[in-house]
Amino acid sequence: MNRIYMDHSATTPVRQEVVDAMLPYFTEKFGNASSVHTFGQEAHVALDESRQTVAELLGARPEEIVFTSGGTESDNMALKGVALALREKGRHIITCAIEHHAVLNTCSWLEKHGYEVTRLPVDSTGLVDPDELARAVRPDTLLVSIMMANNEVGTIEPIAELVTAAREAAGRRVLFHTDAVQAVGHIPVDVEELGVDLLALSGHKFYGPKGVGVLYVRSGTRMDPLQHGGHHERSRRAGTENVAGIVGLATALKLACDEMDEETVRLRGLRDRIHEGLLSAVEDSMCNGHPEQRLPHLVNLSFKNVEGEAMLLSLDALGIAVSTGSACTSGTLEPSHVLTAMGVPAEIAHGSLRFSLGRINTDEEVDYVLEKVPPIIERLRQMSPFATKEFSA
Numbered sequence: 001m002n003r004i005y006m007d008h009s010a011t012t013p014v015r016q017e018v019v020d021a022m023l024p025y026f027t028e029k030f031g032n033a034s035s036v037h038t039f040g041q042e043a044h045v046a047l048d049e050s051r052q053t054v055a056e057l058l059g060a061r062p063e064e065i066v067f068t069s070g071g072t073e074s075d076n077m078a079l080k081g082v083a084l085a086l087r088e089k090g091r092h093i094i095t096c097a098i099e100h101h102a103v104l105n106t107c108s109w110l111e112k113h114g115y116e117v118t119r120l121p122v123d124s125t126g127l128v129d130p131d132e133l134a135r136a137v138r139p140d141t142l143l144v145s146i147m148m149a150n151n152e153v154g155t156i157e158p159i160a161e162l163v164t165a166a167r168e169a170a171g172r173r174v175l176f177h178t179d180a181v182q183a184v185g186h187i188p189v190d191v192e193e194l195g196v197d198l199l200a201l202s203g204h205k206f207y208g209p210k211g212v213g214v215l216y217v218r219s220g221t222r223m224d225p226l227q228h229g230g231h232h233e234r235s236r237r238a239g240t241e242n243v244a245g246i247v248g249l250a251t252a253l254k255l256a257c258d259e260m261d262e263e264t265v266r267l268r269g270l271r272d273r274i275h276e277g278l279l280s281a282v283e284d285s286m287c288n289g290h291p292e293q294r295l296p297h298l299v300n301l302s303f304k305n306v307e308g309e310a311m312l313l314s315l316d317a318l319g320i321a322v323s324t325g326s327a328c329t330s331g332t333l334e335p336s337h338v339l340t341a342m343g344v345p346a347e348i349a350h351g352s353l354r355f356s357l358g359r360i361n362t363d364e365e366v367d368y369v370l371e372k373v374p375p376i377i378e379r380l381r382q383m384s385p386f387a388t389k390e391f392s393a
Helices: 016-025 038-058 071-085 101-112 130-136 159-170 243-281 308-317 337-341 363-383
Strands: 065-068 092-096 116-120 141-145 175-179 198-202 213-217 285-288 298-303 352-356
Touching (some): 016 243, 038 065, 071 198, 071 213, 101 116, 116 130, 130 159, 159 175, 243 363, 308 363
Parallel strands (some): 175 198
Antiparallel strands (some): 065 213
């Protein structure tokens, strides 16, 4: 087999159609979108068209779309921007224990600057309880931030229900942000149906370029800018726009949404084959995340008495690229904060693998994975100091 890439939740290859759409804005149409001459106006037209495309695909209005450098910046803009703009109304923020570190670390920063953060627990499948959220809302709560789909286990949160719970508990419109980086391009996302005020996404998660993202900001939402300079993005994010990247993001999102129904069916089939095949072939294994309410292309499995890092390296030697969790935390020896929050014991959490599938994956590649993974786990268990008699026979 050639190299097999099953780590699409970390990043995706840029589609050729996206590259083709971007190329003119590196060469012939390279103008600054703020310039008034023809070169600038060509870039400005592309910027406007891309904004319109993204807005239509999200159920938003063009003026509610802010282009950023990616999901991390979008999350930071949402949390810090709202917290600073509304600090006279309250300093309480609610999030949950399994958020991406772009949210968790931003909340920790806000705590150091006089804000109070409530981190909601999740159940064993990774779901936030709307009743728990309602009980956490206070008169000084200014923002709730709950991710739409988890990047490690794929659990999809009931965002619309959570939005309703927060606002009914408060008796007012509590602002609601969702990190939808793992959801957009993979499942339907409509900001009106969700009821959110802020939503973050990143182009490289759905076959667009790295270094470009979006923050949806509902009209009327107060938010201070994080960087200051020019009037770009309606004075919400200063700096010359990355026109080529923005064109690429819009093109990739349009393709992903157009193909979503068909691709969801195909990827779900591949995912389920890995899920069912490995659980049946490997003793003392389990699936992490919600059994049904989850992303169609992602499965996280834990194998007892084996280290995820050792499995990852063994698979990589065979040309198979997977993950032990989020790419942003792959350098740490600590067990996944997501699995820990879900109640998975540390010794089992350490033995987890995330398979996240994409356009390039095939049934033949799944066959190869199902062939190679079980003997790797058996070999590693035999070497493990925690190996039981049955594994060391």
